[in-house]
Amino acid sequence: CDNCPDVTNQDQADADEDGIGDACDVCPNDPDNDIDEDGVCGDIDNCPSTPNTDQADFDEDEIGDVCDNCPQTTNNDQQNSDSDSYGDVCDNCPNYANENQQNSDEDSYGDVCDNCPTTTNEDQQNSDADGYGDACDNCPTVTNPTQTNSDNDSHGDVCDNCIYDDNEDQADEDADDIGTVCDNCPETYNPEQINSDNDSHGDECDNCPEDDNEDQADSDGDGIGDVCAFICGDVNNNGNINILDITYLLNYIYRGAAAPPFMQSADVNEDHRINILDVTYLLSYIFLGGPAPHCPTLWP
Numbered sequence: 001c002d003n004c005p006d007v008t009n010q011d012q013a014d015a016d017e018d019g020i021g022d023a024c025d026v027c028p029n030d031p032d033n034d035i036d037e038d039g040v041c042g043d044i045d046n047c048p049s050t051p052n053t054d055q056a057d058f059d060e061d062e063i064g065d066v067c068d069n070c071p072q073t074t075n076n077d078q079q080n081s082d083s084d085s086y087g088d089v090c091d092n093c094p095n096y097a098n099e100n101q102q103n104s105d106e107d108s109y110g111d112v113c114d115n116c117p118t119t120t121n122e123d124q125q126n127s128d129a130d131g132y133g134d135a136c137d138n139c140p141t142v143t144n145p146t147q148t149n150s151d152n153d154s155h156g157d158v159c160d161n162c163i164y165d166d167n168e169d170q171a172d173e174d175a176d177d178i179g180t181v182c183d184n185c186p187e188t189y190n191p192e193q194i195n196s197d198n199d200s201h202g203d204e205c206d207n208c209p210e211d212d213n214e215d216q217a218d219s220d221g222d223g224i225g226d227v228c229a230f231i232c233g234d235v236n237n238n239g240n241i242n243i244l245d246i247t248y249l250l251n252y253i254y255r256g257a258a259a260p261p262f263m264q265s266a267d268v269n270e271d272h273r274i275n276i277l278d279v280t281y282l283l284s285y286i287f288l289g290g291p292a293p294h295c296p297t298l299w300p
């Protein structure tokens with residue numbers, strides 16, 4: 001019944017209540033008696049469960065280096081919110097487990113919590129709150145979590161004034177929010193981009209908005225394209241269809257007189273030739289109630 005049978009200890013004192021009397025207990029205040037067996041009793045061991053004979057403590061926080069979750073940064077409370085092996089004060093993502101502490105851009109944020117993992121952005125500014133920091137967001141002031149960029153310039157679709165045409169400078173001469181390179185009227189304000197004839201010229205700047213005329217030819221320079229400037233059958237271009245057009249046409253065909261201002265206006269039967277058949281067609285229309293002239297829009 002002696003807690004130190006080989007050592008005299010009349011009082012049988014046993015401070016740590018481990019059944020070994022203080023007089024013969026190598027760790028009288030450590031009931032586990034140096035559980036890590038490093039020669040340092042647990043009550044004074046800065047890593048009581050991890051062997052560390054040298055008791056090294058670089059950051060002097062009373063937690064030994066070998067068991068400190070931030071061995072180079074003082075953190076007595078050893079707070080570790082994400083339960084990886086790094087304490088909050090030295091974890092580059094304290095709220096996201098990231099054991100490898102990967103940090104591609106070498107700012108102070110690990111990749112798993114960095115809103116620009118490959119672009120340094122210490123302030124993590126994210127003006128549009130879309131998950132992408134301003135430094136790497138292709139639309140930093142417009143929310144676009146998908147970062148869709150159809151033309152592969154540096155502007156995302158939601159803020160690109162030419163979604164399908166690479167236009168890094170975003171030039172917009174007419175300030176209609178349609179970039180110059182994709183605007184069907186680059187010098188005329190037309191945000192709706194209406195194009196009734198489906199050529200490449202919008203109605204606002206097309207000299208024949210209802211007739212496809214890619215070349216915008218305008219022989220007389222009046223601002224009206226050739227393909228829509230004439231009246232079919234108005235051979236002399238005076239604004240009327242009458243006997244004068246027949247005489248004009250006859251003089252051109254048989255006397256070598258001046259050609260019609262718009263050759264297509266004389267091809268009233270649309271056979272792409274001007275001859276006596278056009279004269280008889282026009283006579284029939286004017287005097288016999290025949291079918292209306294039907295001319296080609298372009299002349300070969």
